[in-house]
Amino acid sequence: MSDRSKKIFLALSIAVPFMLYCVYYYGMMISNAPFKFSEFESLDFKYGEGNNLNNQYDSKTGRYQYVNNHDSLVVKTVRLNKDDLLYLHRKAATLGFWDFPKNILGDSSVKANKNSLHYLIAFHYKRKSKQVLYDVAYDENPKLRDAAAQMTKEIEQRLADAEDRSK
Incomplete structure (x- = not known):
């Protein structure tokens, strides 16, 4: 040969x-893949101190309510476009959101942690949903804490951008 x-x-x-x-x-x-963007339905994002999650966003209805600097409740309609939702879906996949535990909570016996900032992030799909409750005071796994913090910052940034676009 x-x-x-x-x-x-x-x-x-x-x-x-x-x-x-x-x-x-x-x-x-x-x-x-269990979480495909083609099956994406909505995103729920809630945050607040302790168990009081006053600030809420629902991508299905576009309803965004939050407490502003003057302690008054503001209710707006803010629509995330398809690009924003695709970006958040991909960011969740990149950060490993689908593998996060259901609760990422700090030590509740410490008084300061009871009133720390909590975030509830929920992605809803046709066949499945993934919901994570994240406490800012969580300090056990730094990689998990950083990934959850980055996910919340990305969602907040996209909401702020969408709010600016709607003005």
């Missing part, structure tokens, strides 16, 4: 089946 025919045989017997297997395997993984 010549060198050229050896290379062709090697490519056909090893490289091509490996590439086909990769395409098949990852194609199945992507198509069976």
